Amino acid sequence: MASTRRPAQPLAALASPDSDGSAAPDPSRAALPILRTADTHCPYCALQCGMRLEEDTDGKVTASPRGGGMCKKGWTAPDLLDHPQRLTGPLLRGEPVSWDEALDHVAAKVKAVQSAHGKDAVGVFGGGGLTNEKVYQLGKWTRLALGSKHIDYNGRFCMSSAAGALNRSFGIDRGLPFPKEDLLDAEVVVLVGANPAETMPPFMRFLRNAELIVVDPRRTATAQAAQLHLQTAPGTDLALANGLLHIAIEQGHLDHDYIDAHTTGFDEARQTAAGYWPAFVERITGVSVPDLYAAARLIAVPHSGSQAPPRPKRTVILTARGSEQHANGVDTVTSWINLALALGLPGRPSSGYGCLTGQGNGQGGREHGQKADQLPGYRLIADPAAREYVAAVWGVDPETLPGPGVSAVELLRKCGDEVKMLFVLGSNPVVSAPRAARVADRLKDLDCLVSFDFVMSETARLAEVVLPVTQWAEEDGTMTDLEGRVIRRRTLRPAPDGVRSDLWIMKELADRLDAPGTYDTDPEAIFEELGRASAGGKADYSGITYDRLEERTFQWPVPGPGHDGTPRMFADLTFPTPDGRARFCAVDHRHPAERRDSVYPLYLTTGRVLTQYQSGAQTRLIDALGDTPDSEQFLQIHPDTAVRHGIGEGDRVRITSRRGSYTAPARLTADIRPDTVFSPFHFPGAANVNAAVSDVLDPISRMPEFKVCAVKIAPAP
Numbered sequence: 252m253a254s255t256r257r258p259a260q261p262l263a264a265l266a267s268p269d270s271d272g273s274a275a276p277d278p279s280r281a282a283l284p285i286l287r288t289a290d291t292h293c294p295y296c297a298l299q300c301g302m303r304l305e306e307d308t309d310g311k312v313t314a315s316p317r318g319g320g321m322c323k324k325g326w327t328a329p330d331l332l333d334h335p336q337r338l339t340g341p342l343l344r345g346e347p348v349s350w351d352e353a354l355d356h357v358a359a360k361v362k363a364v365q366s367a368h369g370k371d372a373v374g375v376f377g378g379g380g381l382t383n384e385k386v387y388q389l390g391k392w393t394r395l396a397l398g399s400k401h402i403d404y405n406g407r408f409c410m411s412s413a414a415g416a417l418n419r420s421f422g423i424d425r426g427l428p429f430p431k432e433d434l435l436d437a438e439v440v441v442l443v444g445a446n447p448a449e450t451m452p453p454f455m456r457f458l459r460n461a462e463l464i465v466v467d468p469r470r471t472a473t474a475q476a477a478q479l480h481l482q483t484a485p486g487t488d489l490a491l492a493n494g495l496l497h498i499a500i501e502q503g504h505l506d507h508d509y510i511d512a513h514t515t516g517f518d519e520a521r522q523t524a525a526g527y528w529p530a531f532v533e534r535i536t537g538v539s540v541p542d543l544y545a546a547a548r549l550i551a552v553p554h555s556g557s558q559a560p561p562r563p564k565r566t567v568i569l570t571a572r573g574s575e576q577h578a579n580g581v582d583t584v585t586s587w588i589n590l591a592l593a594l595g596l597p598g599r600p601s602s603g604y605g606c607l608t609g610q611g612n613g614q615g616g617r618e619h620g621q622k623a624d625q626l627p628g629y630r631l632i633a634d635p636a637a638r639e640y641v642a643a644v645w646g647v648d649p650e651t652l653p654g655p656g657v658s659a660v661e662l663l664r665k666c667g668d669e670v671k672m673l674f675v676l677g678s679n680p681v682v683s684a685p686r687a688a689r690v691a692d693r694l695k696d697l698d699c700l701v702s703f704d705f706v707m708s709e710t711a712r713l714a715e716v717v718l719p720v721t722q723w724a725e726e727d728g729t730m731t732d733l734e735g736r737v738i739r740r741r742t743l744r745p746a747p748d749g750v751r752s753d754l755w756i757m758k759e760l761a762d763r764l765d766a767p768g769t770y771d772t773d774p775e776a777i778f779e780e781l782g783r784a785s786a787g788g789k790a791d792y793s794g795i796t797y798d799r800l801e802e803r804t805f806q807w808p809v810p811g812p813g814h815d816g817t818p819r820m821f822a823d824l825t826f827p828t829p830d831g832r833a834r835f836c837a838v839d840h841r842h843p844a845e846r847r848d849s850v851y852p853l854y855l856t857t858g859r860v861l862t863q864y865q866s867g868a869q870t871r872l873i874d875a876l877g878d879t880p881d882s883e884q885f886l887q888i889h890p891d892t893a894v895r896h897g898i899g900e901g902d903r904v905r906i907t908s909r910r911g912s913y914t915a916p917a918r919l920t921a922d923i924r925p926d927t928v929f930s931p932f933h934f935p936g937a938a939n940v941n942a943a944v945s946d947v948l949d950p951i952s953r954m955p956e957f958k959v960c961a962v963k964i965a966p967a968p
């Protein structure tokens with residue numbers, strides 16, 4: 252497989268307003284006087300670009316960047332606030348009803364299901380885009396008001412493999428352990444399965460000073476800006492990392508002082524890496540031996556330096572979903588952390604390992620209790636001391652707290668069976684979950700599905716009860732961005748009549764269920780309680796208040812009122828493990844759960860395009876995003892592969908796996924490996940790639956293998 256080495260394309264080009272998808276607001280709007288403004292953040296991805304909202308006297312809302320950049324999704328986000336398809340009143344089986352009717356119905360259903368089938372028969376499916384206040388309240392509400400163990404969320408689709416590896420190696424899980432500005436001083440950044448040029452365009456500005464190595468089966472916009480593109484076969488990144496460690500050992504690039512003083516477990520990792528001969532790694536990954544040596548050299552050897560580093564090179568390794576969404580995702584991330592540790596990077600200035608968190612509150616959303624095994628502040632629900640502590644904050648007996656539930660995919664599998672009723676908020680699993688057709692069937696088998704949303708998502712369409720909620724510009728709260736920075740979401744204007752907040756709905760239902768505990772509706776009061784519940788935990792927010800957030804932002808942990816936060820987590824080269832050392836964990840390559848064969852001869856991999864967000868429930872409604880070629884599904888395919896299958900540019904193709912199929916027009920390009928095809932997951936129905944995607948799970952993180960399965964293709968009839 253041809254990996255390409257090329258002179259860097261100026262990154263400035265990618266960071267310019269045009270190529271990062273930005274669009275200047277309509278100048279005609281400036282004419283009307285401004286009624287009100289709010290300084291808040293974009294509702295979409297984990298970069299959480301600072302945004303100034305202005306509402307004119309016509310009620311029209313426009314967004315503009317505060318300081319940093321914004322992509323086209325950010326510029327157009329206000330278009331959903333008064334979109335004609337916005338939900339503005341509760342629906343019961345599709346018919347408008349009053350809030351009292353809807354809530355009474357839902358509460359009666361909970362009671363009926365639970366008295367027939369037990370407390371755990373009611374489950375909750377949350378989201379990483381919900382504010383910290385919402386996820387905290389949701390975890391509490393599920394355990395106390397519903398009394399159920401069954402809560403999990405779409406972060407299992409997103410963050411959990413990196414989280415598993417970070418916890419195992421470093422003893423703590425914060426995506427970026429340093430401020431993103433530190434990347435400006437990095438000499439080399441390795442992006443493994445990350446395409447920020449499309450998924451976080453303004454983030455490219457922080458990479459502009461570094462040489463880039465991009466690992467991706469596709470020559471993406473990000474790869475085009477790289478010095479070195481390693482075009483791996485999907486699912487082989489672990490072998491690549493072990494191969495680079497092998498070369499680093501062979502070439503004497505290791506930092507033995509660092510390894511001796513700050514880590515454990517190196518010997519096993521070294522023994523494992525010894526088996527990853529460059530020629531063997533080339534066979535697995537498709538990356539040529541010369542490119543492997545070039546990458547190892549770029550990562551470890553300073554420009555002026557000889558083989559043995561006179562000083563450590565400032566290298567940062569970043570992974571994202573391309574390397575993580577695999578049945579061996581935890582081990583794959585671990586292999587890259589091993590490489591970083593062997594080179595002595597973590598904790599050093601502008602060096603180390605980080606994971607690029609995805610959803611708006613992908614970081615905070617995984618800290619405060621909406622995970623099946625978790626209580627606030629990263630406490631574990633199976634830990635007696637944690638149960639006792641949190642139960643005291645909640646004013647209940649620890650005995651009343653349920654135990655751990657199951658992960659997202661497993662929760663969806665139980666629907667209609669052990670789980671009879673499900674609340675979904677902040678996710679659209681009918682489109683975004685693997686084996687989507689089966690997920691829809693499971694949801695239809697429920698006695699009752701309840702959706703909290705502001706648009707009629709594909710999941711909301713299946714719901715017996717749909718409860719319309721506020722959008723980001725209509726609510727206060729906090730989000731925790733990709734660098735662990737807690738920031739304020741601020742209200743621009745009140746929500747339309749008929750719409751309620753997620754927090755209000757939880758309280759009303761708790762009242763109707765005579766629930767133990769208290770359920771505030773004021774985000775500030777909930778944040779204060781969250782602070783107490785997280786105090787002493789790993790993700791300690793106890794020193795942050797809304798008042799303090801008026802002045803500045805904080806990167807957690809912030810243990811106590813006088814604390815200024817923790818921008819750089821391992822700066823003293825100690826790690827929050829029992830012995831203060833980071834841990835090497837020897838990991839071996841495993842093939843993807845499903846391999847290409849004579850019947851299913853191609854790998855399907857999946858991901859994102861710039862102008863659509865996630866399941867597309869929000870962005871597909873925005874007209875201004877609809878005028879790009881990416882506003883419809885497509886199949887990215889190599890021209891040689893297309894010819895072999897009798898497929899031409901634009902032809903409709905049926906893509907079939909062992910689980911199901913979808914159709915998409917072909918887009919021919921030599922930017923993808925001939926053994927691999929790609930589609931994004933933003934599109935529903937017959938175009939939904941997740942009909943084909945596999946739901947095999949990583950054994951540790953329980954994350955599905957979104958990024959590789961075997962398919963066959965044929966021209967669609």
Ligand SMILES: Nc1nc2c(c(=O)[nH]1)N[C@H]1C(S)=C(S)[C@@H](COP(=O)(O)OP(=O)(O)OC[C@H]3O[C@@H](n4cnc5c(=O)[nH]c(N)nc54)[C@H](O)[C@@H]3O)O[C@H]1N2
Pocket residue numbers: 296297409443444445446447449450451466467468469471483484485486487488571572573574608609610611856857858859860861862863864865866929958959
């Ligand atoms: N425009 C847009 N931006 C988004 C989102 C969105 O939906 N749309 N979602 C947000 C969220 S929640 C997330 S999680 C992030 C995700 O951000 P990214 O991880 O950057 O996005 P993906 O496109 O899922 O995957 C990145 C790349 O992985 C590659 N890839 C596939 N298989 C493999 C493999 O086996 N190995 C390697 N090395 N690479 C592989 C794909 O070709 C793809 O280019 O984006 C966030 N930003």
Ligand SMILES: Nc1nc2c(c(=O)[nH]1)N[C@H]1C(S)=C(S)[C@@H](COP(=O)(O)OP(=O)(O)OC[C@H]3O[C@@H](n4cnc5c(=O)[nH]c(N)nc54)[C@H](O)[C@@H]3O)O[C@H]1N2
Pocket residue numbers: 378379380381382405406408409410572576609610675676677678679680682683684685703704705706708720753857858859864865866867868869931932940941944957
């Ligand atoms: N094939 C494939 N599938 C994937 C992925 C992939 O790379 N490939 N990536 C996975 C990843 S990383 C992720 S994160 C998931 C994302 O996929 P989903 O979990 O489906 O996420 P969204 O599409 O953002 O769905 C959010 C829903 O919640 C609503 N919503 C937004 N904010 C709020 C709120 O504050 N309150 C309430 N009540 N509702 C709200 C939105 O309108 C929308 O309907 O998809 C996963 N699926």
Ligand code: SF4
Pocket residue numbers: 293294295296297298299300320321322323324325326450451452453
């Ligand atoms: S990069 Fe992310 S946070 Fe910034 S404007 Fe785009 S979607 Fe919003």
Ligand SMILES: [Mo]
Pocket residue numbers: 408409410609610
């Ligand atoms: Mo994600």
